[in-house]
Amino acid sequence: MISNGHYNCNAVKTTPFGDQKPGTSGLRKRVKVFQQPHYTENFIMSILKAIPSAENGISLVVGGDGRYFGKEAVQKIIKIAAGSLAVSKLIIGKEGILSTPAASNLIRKHRATGGILLTASHNPGGPDNDFGIKYNIANGGPAPESVTDAIFENSKAITEYVIADIPDVDLSTVGVTRFGPFTVQVVDSVEDYVVLMKEIYDFSSIKNFFAQNPNFTVLMDSMHGVTGPYAKAILVNELGLPEKSVMNAVPLEDFGGGHPDPNLTYAHELVERVEKEGISFGAASDGDGDRNMIIGKGVFVNPSDSVAVIADYADKAIPYFKRTGIKGLARSMPTSMSIDRVAKAKGVKIYEVPTGWKFFGNLMDAEQLSICGEESFGTGSDHIREKDGLWAVLAWLSILAYANTQQKNIGLHDLLQTHYKKYGRNFFSRYDYEEVDSAAASKVMAHLRTHSVGQVFNGYKIGLCDDFEYTDPIDHSVSKNQGLRFIFEDGSRVIFRLSGTGSQGATVRLYVEKFTEKADLYELECQVGIRDLIVAALEMSRLQEFTGRKEPTVIT
Ligand code: VG1
Ligand code: CO
Secondary structure, eight states, X not given: OEEOSSSEEEEEEOOOOTXXXXXXXXXXXXXXXXXXXXXXXXXXHXXXXXXXXXXXXXXXXXXXXXXXXXXXXXXXXXXXXXXXXXXEXXXXXXXXXXXXXXXXXXXXXXXXXXXXXXXXXXXXXXXXXXXXXXEEOTXXXXXXXXXXXXXXXXXXXXXXXXXXXXXXXXXXXXXXXXXXXXXXXXXXXXXXXXXXXXHHSOHHHHHHHHHHOTTOOXXXXXXXXXXXXXXXXXXXXXXXXXXXXXXXXXXXXXXGGSOOXXXXXXTHHHHHHHHHHTOSEEEEEOTTSOBEEEEEXXXXXXXXXXXXXXXXXXXXXXHHHHHHOOOOEEEETTSOTHHHHHHHHHTOOEEEEOSSGGGGHHHHHTTOOSEEEETTTEEEETTSXXXXXXXXXXXXXXXXXXXXXXXXXXXXXXXXXXXXXXXXXXXEEEEEEEEEOHHHHHHHHHHHTTOOTTOEETTEEEEXXXXXXXXXXXXXXXXXXXXXXXXXXXXXEEEEEEOSSOSXXXXXXXXXXXEEOOGGGTTSOHHHHHHHHHHHHHHHHTHHHHHOOSSOSEXX
């Protein structure tokens, strides 16, 4: 037993679990795995050990999406942080709740050393589902691979962790609790985030737009994830929309049994209501509030198009970008090249990074990147270092407000069609094959690696193929094996990746993209537009034969 004169600390002997390797975005496992004796403690200790000591002590923001096991994990973090004697302060969201973007904002605002985010994002929650722990660094963004590798190495060598003998901290009231030199500050989860959004957007112009278009209806589905209170504060309290504009607004530990992933499959309740009630603007966000989906009656905004349209309008429709200008644009490799055309027209640089938001952070810190996105319903900017679901919703509302000052009655469908007319259309679709047998998934990838330039599949001739590799232009770190990429001679692309966020078996992601400038294809249903490319992809991967799957789990 050790004492710092204020409380006792107990060293607990432990042994490593070999599987604590963070994936695309933190460590995600079944709750039951995290509930094993020492499992969560080992990982928290491994994170703390990877943080360099700070002169005035380490300060960390802590919070999560409210999923099952979150509150227990917060209390464990408090005790291990106090026990480390290196951490001087924790800033924790009330009830342990913080959306991922709100946590990113708090880290930056408080100039904290970093943050621990308790979320498995879009993965289902509850005792039989997933939990997750992610470490973010001082810029507010997910830790880069150098840090997650260090955490993994620590977890493989751990022999003990130290836990302070202090009582549980009351997370239900905002305030400060001191244990000698160690402070726990519980903060309002929503307040600072609303302030940030008001700095970025002109709320009064959005309100004006609503006032002048009384038939314009909004429905936001928080999917019982973390954004309910944030969406209410912004859409209802600030922008004056009726209370009923936010559905599934109460965060639940198991997301009401749903899969809190805002896509056409899992957000079907929203999709059905938008169609039935003729809603003009529908939106959904995921468990931790960093993803977004934008739809309207009869229209789905593909995330790759979404970031391109936002980038196109940002410096006209959004005060933040009127001030900062557009420094550069970026997308993850599988995301369609729609935004590349906007970058070209604007004369700014476009960056192509691997999948995962952590790859955008350095470019933003170096002031070379303003707006970026991923095809996986992630859109964001350099206002924080995470993707941001409600930010995207407000971006689209701002663009609609602006477009309607130029011409009357412009809706989502008009904005997309105008975009296609100006830039052409990138058909894009992603097929997910979830919980596939891991060995079968490896066979698919191995078979794909045997292909080479010049081979033809369903009429598509391979012009370039590689395993995507990225060298960070700022710190020159190299990330290898980021997805198998086939670019055909007509510029169409087919990409295969294994997911790094699943917790069971393997998830194979197949991405296809095809560009057209034929105006008669701008209204075409996307799946029809890419059908022949899907045939090529299935043929070249022999995916159906190896995995036994005839259909994907989710099509976006
Ligand atoms: C997926 C997405 C990726 C996203 C990541 C985290 O990763 O494809 O684009 O950044 O999830 O999103 P993977 O490795 O499963 O393809 V979130 O909202 O779950 O933090
Ligand atoms: Co998320």
